[in-house]
Amino acid sequence: MSLAHALLTSLLEKSSSGYDLARRFDKSIGFFWHATHQQIYRELARMEAAGWIASKAAPDGGKTRKRLYSVLAAGKKELRRWALEPSPAPDLRDELIVRLRADAVMGPIGLEAEIERHLSMHEAKLLAYRAIEQRDFSPDKLTTREARIQHLILRTGLGYEEGWVAWSHEALAVLRESDNPAG
Amino acid sequence: MSLAHALLTSLLEKSSSGYDLARRFDKSIGFFWHATHQQIYRELARMEAAGWIASKAAPDGGKTRKRLYSVLAAGKKELRRWALEPSPAPDLRDELIVRLRADAVMGPIGLEAEIERHLSMHEAKLLAYRAIEQRDFSPDKLTTREARIQHLILRTGLGYEEGWVAWSHEALAVLRESDNPAG
DNA sequence: TGCTCCATGTAACACGTTACATGATTGC
DNA sequence: GCAATCATGTAACGTGTTACATGGAGCA
Numbered sequence: 001m002s003l004a005h006a007l008l009t010s011l012l013e014k015s016s017s018g019y020d021l022a023r024r025f026d027k028s029i030g031f032f033w034h035a036t037h038q039q040i041y042r043e044l045a046r047m048e049a050a051g052w053i054a055s056k057a058a059p060d061g062g063k064t065r066k067r068l069y070s071v072l073a074a075g076k077k078e079l080r081r082w083a084l085e086p087s088p089a090p091d092l093r094d095e096l097i098v099r100l101r102a103d104a105v106m107g108p109i110g111l112e113a114e115i116e117r118h119l120s121m122h123e124a125k126l127l128a129y130r131a132i133e134q135r136d137f138s139p140d141k142l143t144t145r146e147a148r149i150q151h152l153i154l155r156t157g158l159g160y161e162e163g164w165v166a167w168s169h170e171a172l173a174v175l176r177e178s179d180n181p182a183g
Numbered sequence: 184m185s186l187a188h189a190l191l192t193s194l195l196e197k198s199s200s201g202y203d204l205a206r207r208f209d210k211s212i213g214f215f216w217h218a219t220h221q222q223i224y225r226e227l228a229r230m231e232a233a234g235w236i237a238s239k240a241a242p243d244g245g246k247t248r249k250r251l252y253s254v255l256a257a258g259k260k261e262l263r264r265w266a267l268e269p270s271p272a273p274d275l276r277d278e279l280i281v282r283l284r285a286d287a288v289m290g291p292i293g294l295e296a297e298i299e300r301h302l303s304m305h306e307a308k309l310l311a312y313r314a315i316e317q318r319d320f321s322p323d324k325l326t327t328r329e330a331r332i333q334h335l336i337l338r339t340g341l342g343y344e345e346g347w348v349a350w351s352h353e354a355l356a357v358l359r360e361s362d363n364p365a366g
Numbered sequence: 367t368g369c370t371c372c373a374t375g376t377a378a379c380a381c382g383t384t385a386c387a388t389g390a391t392t393g394c
Numbered sequence: 395g396c397a398a399t400c401a402t403g404t405a406a407c408g409t410g411t412t413a414c415a416t417g418g419a420g421c422a
Binding site for chain 1: 185188189191192195196212214215216217259262263265266267269270272273274275276277278279280281282283284285286287288289290291292293294297300301304305308328329331332333335336338339340342343346347349350353354357358360
């Protein structure tokens with residue numbers, strides 16, 4: 001499991017409340033690791049019980065229930081331990097491929113529209129990532145190790161989406177060529 | 184959920200026992216959709232209860248407990264329905280990226296060895312896929328729509344592994360260049 | 367007043383993993 | 395006889411999703 005470790009990393013970058021973390025997991029971090037607020041609250045409770053993080057009421061005079069979490073030494077130690085632990089290579093796992101197999105065995109079922117829909121979703125993400133790259137990672141900003149690694153992470157997302165865009169075109173070509181038995 | 188639909192597809196290709204399915208999910212199909220035998224048995228029981236598949240004792244005179252499953256009309260209908268259902272684009276979700284972020288925020292922790300380990304795992308899969316491509320998808324065998332789709336699916340795996348191989352080299356370059364502050 | 371957003375939580379369920387159990391068959 | 399493989403299953407747990415609940419703050 002590594003939601004806990006993703007949260008530790010995130011909290012090291014900036015001490016936050018569960019709510020803030022949930023919003024960040026819907027944006028930047030969440031581009032690469034998604035989690036719902038329920039998962040996050042549950043995990044924060046566990047991490048506090050484990051002594052990895054500590055919370056205090058937000059400095060708003062008790063106006064809200066907001067709690068700020070920060071990483072303790074034990075949490076940092078755990079993150080370091082986990083980061084060097086061997087992990088399995090991620091499996092490719094995609095519903096569209098199952099659908100393609102179903103198409104192959106049952107005969108043409110008309111997957112083209114769904115693949116085109118995926119294509120536009122991936123293209124939209126590509127545009128978003130490219131905008132972030134232009135805004136935050138111009139060459140003059142890549143002066144620190146941290147910035148270069150964050151740029152690498154963004155490029156991972158770019159490559160992933162580019163891969164799916166290319167794949168979508170290839171898949172559409174195969175489906176369409178096959179509709180025309182001469183191909 | 185789509186393990187049920189992956190199993191339906193698999194059973195349409197060939198009626199099988201749970202055990203056989205589990206082995207196939209460790210090989211060809213499992214390259215793209217992994218499942219343990221416990222998941223498969225549980226799911227087969229549900230699918231039979233739902234009337235999507237039927238089972239009969241294997242024709243071995245009751246020597247073994249083996250049961251052969253086959254897809255019923257309702258199962259085929261369900262697979263067709265599901266295959267055209269809109270689905271979300273798959274998220275990128277990789278532990279190594281969380282580890283990289285941890286490295287970025289905590290300072291160099293020595294991820295290079297782990298990335299090299301992943302690199303060899305992906306290279307091994309690449310070799311395996313290329314062997315399958317040479318064996319099963321020579322141009323003279325790509326005469327049917329089904330074969331062309333199956334080839335596309337294999338190429339998806341090839342592209343995925345190639346992507347991770349390229350990524351690993353890039354990540355190693357970033358980590359090593361950053362170890363040398365002049366870079 | 368009523369709406370939206372902030373902020374946290376409970377409950378139930380679906381999916382996936384790991385450990386353990388059972389008994390038959392096959393091969394040495 | 396012993397080990398490996400075939401073949402199916404139970405149980406417990408961890409993770410992820412969905413629905414629902416609660417109450418305050420800010421704004422029109």
